[in-house]
Amino acid sequence: MNILPKSVQKLIDEFSKLPGIGPKSAARLVFYLLSKGEVDIQELGKAIYHLKRNLKKCSICFNISETDPCVICQDQRRDKSKIMVLQSSLDILAIEKTGEYHGLYHILGGEISPVDDIGPEDLRIKELLDRVKKDFHNFKRSEKQGSRTIERGPYISEVILATNPSLEGEATAMYISQQIRNTLFEESHKASQSEIRKNLKVTRIARGLPVGSDLEYADEITLSRALEGRREY
Amino acid sequence: MNILPKSVQKLIDEFSKLPGIGPKSAARLVFYLLSKGEVDIQELGKAIYHLKRNLKKCSICFNISETDPCVICQDQRRDKSKIMVLQSSLDILAIEKTGEYHGLYHILGGEISPVDDIGPEDLRIKELLDRVKKDFHNFKRSEKQGSRTIERGPYISEVILATNPSLEGEATAMYISQQIRNTLFEESHKASQSEIRKNLKVTRIARGLPVGSDLEYADEITLSRALEGRREY
Numbered sequence: 001m002n003i004l005p006k007s008v009q010k011l012i013d014e015f016s017k018l019p020g021i022g023p024k025s026a027a028r029l030v031f032y033l034l035s036k037g038e039v040d041i042q043e044l045g046k047a048i049y050h051l052k053r054n055l056k057k058c059s060i061c062f063n064i065s066e067t068d069p070c071v072i073c074q075d076q077r078r079d080k081s082k083i084m085v086l087q088s089s090l091d092i093l094a095i096e097k098t099g100e101y102h103g104l105y106h107i108l109g110g111e112i113s114p115v116d117d118i119g120p121e122d123l124r125i126k127e128l129l130d131r132v133k134k135d136f137h138n139f140k141r142s143e144k145q146g147s148r149t150i151e152r153g154p155y156i157s158e159v160i161l162a163t164n165p166s167l168e169g170e171a172t173a174m175y176i177s178q179q180i181r182n183t184l185f186e187e188s189h190k191a192s193q194s195e196i197r198k199n200l201k202v203t204r205i206a207r208g209l210p211v212g213s214d215l216e217y218a219d220e221i222t223l224s225r226a227l228e229g230r231r232e233y
Numbered sequence: 234m235n236i237l238p239k240s241v242q243k244l245i246d247e248f249s250k251l252p253g254i255g256p257k258s259a260a261r262l263v264f265y266l267l268s269k270g271e272v273d274i275q276e277l278g279k280a281i282y283h284l285k286r287n288l289k290k291c292s293i294c295f296n297i298s299e300t301d302p303c304v305i306c307q308d309q310r311r312d313k314s315k316i317m318v319l320q321s322s323l324d325i326l327a328i329e330k331t332g333e334y335h336g337l338y339h340i341l342g343g344e345i346s347p348v349d350d351i352g353p354e355d356l357r358i359k360e361l362l363d364r365v366k367k368d369f370h371n372f373k374r375s376e377k378q379g380s381r382t383i384e385r386g387p388y389i390s391e392v393i394l395a396t397n398p399s400l401e402g403e404a405t406a407m408y409i410s411q412q413i414r415n416t417l418f419e420e421s422h423k424a425s426q427s428e429i430r431k432n433l434k435v436t437r438i439a440r441g442l443p444v445g446s447d448l449e450y451a452d453e454i455t456l457s458r459a460l461e462g463r464r465e466y
Contacts (some may be wrong), residue, residue, distance in 0.1 A: 002331055005288055005299040011280045019265050025253065030284070031323040032252050034297060038285050045282025047244045049275050052264060055238055064267060066238040090264040119305055 008034070042220075062107040062124050062130070064089045072105060079103045081157040085176060086126060087111055087164060093164070103160075106131065111168040112175060120175055128176065129183050132156060132200070136187055158201040165207045177202045241267070293364070295340040296355050297322045302409040305338060312336045318361060318409060319398060320344055328395070336393075339364065345408060346402040353408055361409065362416045365389060365433070369420055391434040398440045398458075410435045 002009060008030055015026035033041050057063070058070035065071065072078060072092075084105025085109060086092060095101050108123040133155040161176060163169035184196045208226035209218055216227070241263055244338060248259035276304050290296070291303035292317075298304065305311060305325075315336025319325060330336050341356040368389040383452060394409060396402035417429045441459035442451055451459070 003325065005297060007287060007299075008285050008297065011284055014280045018262055020258065020261070027323060027326060028253070029251055030320060033281070033284060034288070034322075042282050044247045045280075045284070046420060047240070047247045047277050047278075048266065048281060049278025051240050051244055051263070051274055051278070052271050054240060055267070062458055063239060063243065066240075071236055088264065089267075090260060092236065093260060141344070156463045 019118055061105045062109065062127070063092060065225075077102070079089075081155060083128075083131065083156055083158070083159060084160040085173075086162050087169070091162070101211050103158075108163070108172065111163055111166075111172045113168045120179075123172070125176055125179060128159075131178055132159065132180055133183055134186055136200070143219060156200060156202060161202065161204045165205075172205055244400055278287060294338045295342065296325060296338060296340070310335070314388060315393060316361075316364065316389055316391070316408075317393040318441055319395050320402070320405075324395070336391075339404070341396070344399075344405045345394055346401045353412075354406070358409055361392075362412055363390065366416055366420055369433070370411050389433060391436060394435065394437045398438075404436055410437075 001028070002011070011030045011033075012023065012026045013031050015021055016023050018026075033044070043051070046178055054066050055064055056066070056068055058065045058068055058073055060069045060073045063070045065074060066186055067074065079102045080100075083106050084101060084103055085106045085108060086093065086095070086109050092105055092107075095105075097114070106128050108125065108128075110123055112118060112120055112123065159176075159180060161173040162170045180200070180202055181193070181196065184200065185193070188196060206229050207222065208229050209215065209222060215223075237245070244263045244266075244363070245256065245259045246261050248359055249256050251259075254262070266277070285460055287299050289299075289301055291298045291301055291306055293302045293306045296305060298305045300307065300412070306317040312335045315334075316339050317328065317334060317336060318339045318341060319328070320341050322340055325338055325340075327344065328338075339357070339361050341361075343351055343356050345351060345353055345356065392409075392413060396405045413435055414426070414429065417433065418424070421429060438464050440455065441462050442448065442455060448456075
């Protein structure tokens with residue numbers, strides 16, 4: 001016998017589908033909602049129902065947005081010479097909170113993961129290469145103007161690979177950096193690698209000990225990366 | 234500058250209001266929903282929106298229900314001689330899962346907590362006393378039938394106080410047990426306490442060591458209660 005009213009059971013089931021919410025927490029949430037007024041509950045219901053109504057993906061960076069291009073790509077104050085490659089729009093929040101980065105973004109929409117059957121073609125890697133390629137040509141053209149140098153807007157000078165420091169994230173970052181080099185090699189009619197590197201830096205965020213952590217408890221891979229990435233002090 | 238679309242920010246704010254969900258988990262939940270199809274999201278939105286539509290409180294036990302009386306109070310197979318007093322409808326789920334209890338319930342709707350300005354009059358204690366009183370009279374009447382004993386349905390023989398084993402829960406349980414004794418004392422035209430006790434047991438769930446726990450880590454109050462409540466083996 002089901003002792004719960006149908007609408008309550010249904011919502012518990014729906015909440016249980018969310019990540020990190022088990023059946024017990026789901027029941028708690030539902031009974032918390034039941035203790036609230038009808039208006040509050042309907043407010044939440046409507047917010048979820050209409051979540052996707054006006055949302056699209058930015059056609060430049062693939063961030064979730066109400067406008068196209070998104071607020072970040074539209075913002076004239078952002079440094080257009082840098083593109084940070086992230087797995088999801090959620091990661092933008094984390095980066096923006098640091099207040100340290102003012103460039104543009106590119107959202108991959110995941111990471112290369114053979115186990116989950118996600119290959120490079122399932123991510124927005126081609127779109128990233130197109131962005132880089134387009135800028136590369138702009139760059140070339142401005143150089144050909146002889147003695148007069150015409151400013152053709154800020155070109156990409158750095159691609160920052162900020163995928164997760166996990167096995168899949170590392171593989172994705174490595175794949176992308178190779179693809180960028182290969183693409184520019186062909187586009188530049190086989191310029192030398194050092195010349196390409198001079199025009200476009202491809203960087204990876206540092207892996208090391210998290211701030212406030214304890215060396216004693218760090219795992220050996222993190223510690224190796226922290227040593228590898230050491231800097232003069 | 235708010236970099237999130239309004240509908241996304243609004244839902245993060247709404248989710249953050251739920252117990253146990255901070256702003257970070259809220260953002261995770263919202264981005265998880267964004268990765269789902271429109272239909273799934275609307276399903277959840279509707280489930281929340283219509284949560285309270287057909288719900289009422291059972292007029293007997295105050296459980297949340299689609300019918301009045303609720304499925305439990307209506308169920309003829311339940312042992313109507315027992316009433317378990319609980320703080321919230323959510324607690325019924327936990328008790329039903331044990332499969333050990335087949336009696337009725339009474340939902341208080343909270344616990345006495347002077348800090349939160351919740352007194353006995355804010356809980357459904359009066360309604361509990363009325364239930365007990367009504368049964369007490371039924372009981373009296375069946376006794377008065379002389380040599381013929383007419384079965385007047387199963388009367389309450391036990392009230393189980395199953396409020397939380399916290400300071401407030403204990404105070405609530407103690408207050409209720411006193412109120413039941415006082416009420417029956419008056420209703421019975423001052424029968425002796427032992428006579429009242431014979432007709433109606435008021436019990437409290439056992440406090441002790443949780444199963445699977447470690448004696449070494451138990452706090453002293455729990456341990457004292459476990460000693461106090463020891464039974465012959």
